[in-house]
Structures are given as C-alpha cells and as structure tokens.
Amino acid sequence: MQTTSPDSRLPGKPAGFVLRACAWCIDAAIVLPLVCLATYLCTDPAAIWQAFLSLHRQVSKQAAIAAFDGLDFISFVQSLLSGANIQADARQLATRLLHMTFVFIAGFALASGLLNVWGETRAARGSIGKRHVGLMVVDADSGQGLSVSRSVLRQLAASLSWFSLNLGHLMAALPPDHTTLHDRLTRTRVIIRVPSSRN
Template identity: 40%
Template sequence: MGRAATAAPAGFWHRAAAWSIDAACIAPVAMLLAWRWLQPASVPFCEATEALLRLAGELAARAIVDGTPLHGLAIALMHDPRITDATATLQLATWRWLLPASFAFGLVGAAWHVAGERSRWQGSPGKRLLGLRVTSRDGATPSLARSAWRHLAGTASWATLNLGHVMAAAGPRHLALHDRISATRVVDDAGPEARLPGWARAWLTLVVVAGVAVTAWLVQRAAALMEAGLLAALY
C-alpha cells in the first residue's frame, strides 16, 4: 500500500503547531514588505487608541461624580457623541494599519504555502517539520490551482472567527473549513496514533505564554490610560 492509502488525517494540534511555525517565519517578512505603509499608519493608530481610552476614563469619572448609576454608565458612554467620534477615528486608523499588514501577510503566505504544497514535501516547512502533507481528496499532490484556491479559502476560516480552523479538531476526517472548500486534506504519514513531539508541545506552550503576556500588557496599558483620564477629570 502506498502513502496515499496509509496516510491518516493530521490531528488538530499537529496542524496548529505547523501553522504557528509557518506564521512565525512569514510575519517578519510580511512586516518588512509592508513597513513603508505600516510605519506612518501606526502613529495615528496609537494616538487614536490613547485618545479613546483617556476620553472613556474622563467621561466615566464625570458620570460617577454626577451620580450616574453604575448599571447605566456603559449606556451613557456608548451614547456620548464624543465616544462615537473617537471610536470612528480609531476604526479608520485601525483599517489603515490592518489592511497593508493583512495584504502582505496573505501575499507572503500564499507564496510560502503554495510553493510548499507543490514541492516534493507537499507542504510548508512547518508541516514538513511535523511530518504532514497536503493532498487532494484522492491522495495526489494538489495542482497549482487547487493549492492557490486552498490558501484563498483560508480567508473563510478566519472570517468565521477561527471556527473554520477549529473544525479540524472534529474526527474522523479532521477537515478544516478551507479543506472542505478546496477539496483537500492534511495527512500525517506517522499514522493516527502519532503523538505531538515534545519540542512541538514546548513551542505551542511558548506561543500561548507569549500571547497571554502580550494580552496582559495591553490590558494593563489600557487600564493605565483610562485611569489617567479618570484622574484628570477628578483633579
């Protein structure tokens, strides 16, 4: 029996580890490619974020001093025209920063993944490290058009707030949304009982810890800006 006949569907965590490795390689290249647009867009984005958080803290302090009950505080803030204007400014600044970053990441990612799937590895370098391959439903190497369509279909998995990716956790076929759309699958030649290597578990742990640390820093920074606005209003 050949590889196509014996290969088992790749598990969710194997795929997650492979994708995160690829993303860590793609992101720096994408940022360099988009830096010409990201650098000037980052300044208004940071300023708009800071202005909104400070304003929210200031208005919250004034509402409390005026006796607004806590349960009505959020409603009062949402209907304040100054908050509405600041939010609109932040949304525009966010899109101006996000669009070039997303386009560059998608462009570099397309070259990275499509080239990998069309190679003898049948997968990106991240998949190669985990022993995974991308195949068509019949086990053959995907055509150039199918690989490109698979990468484009990944947009649908992201657009569903990653539910399309989580679908890969469901057995027995472990197909993500973009696998279903493009009629492809990710297989693991090591078999269905293959365990995630220790180094890959350590890598995923590092990714989670880094994500939690960045989130905690952002929350702390947001709280500090709101506190500064609150104190400015009170004193």
C-alpha cells in the same frame, strides 16, 4: 463495484488537529515579523499614537470637569458621549486602527497563502511548518501533489474556514478523516508523511 475508499490510497494516515495546529503556528511565526514590518511601513503608527493621546486628553479634561461639577458616573458617561471633540477624536482613532488591522490581516493572509502555495507545489508537498512536523498536502483521490492552481484554490477556500469563526479548522479534530472545511471543498488531505515515502 469499487470498495476501496479514496483515503486508503493515500501515502500516509490523516493528520489530526494538534499536528496541523503546530504546523500553522510555525508558519505563523515565520510570516509574522514580515507582516508586522509591512504593516508598520504601510500605516502611520505615530498618527495612531497622536490620535490616542488627543482622545486621552479630551477624556481627561472631561473627567476633571465632571469631578469639579460633582457629576455622577452616568452623567459623566453621557457628557463623554455628547462631546463633539471626543466623538471626533474617537472616530479618527477608530478609523486609523481599522486601517492598520485591515492591512495586517490582508498582509498575513497573503504571506501565509504564498508560503503554503510555494510549499504545497514543491516536492515536499507542504509549507515549512507542515514539513517540520512531518505533514504533507495531497490530492484526496490520487495521493499526488497539488498543482499551483489547485493549491491557490485551496488557500481561497481556507478563507471560509477562517470566516466560519474557525469552525472550518476545528473540523480537523473529527475522525476518521480529520478534514477541514477547505480540505473537503477542494478534495485535498493533510496526511502524516510515512518514512518510506519518496517526495
């Protein structure tokens, strides 16, 4: 009967939430400027600004009318909600903002995923942020590095950690394994690199 747990075969101890969060912040700082630039190029910030100005003018005009007519606050709000021009401008602004948000989130997810796959499948076994704080990603059973397909699967599983309102990531704070939801789903571990390991 095998009494050795899989984690005992890993070349380092499990990394806690704080170290993993620091690594993520470093990676985010790397991809964020590129994602912001891509978002700017793929959307129309000037049109968003114009939509905001148009809505602002409509609201200001309605506020002036309300003040002139002596409307109370509730009546003023009702006039805003019933104004056809205001509704149209608000819909246009909301649509443009949602499009920009979608482009930003999709771009950030793609860039972060690629950075992680690139790092996890190399000899260092981790993204730039993980390498900087001394972490690496390994197979939970063998302690070996990940293949490209395994790393891609890990990035896809990580979306569940995000969609769970980050509860999947917060699981990394739980001892003794400090595994996130996507670690558990893909049988991977993030561990602290020991000085003697040769990767």
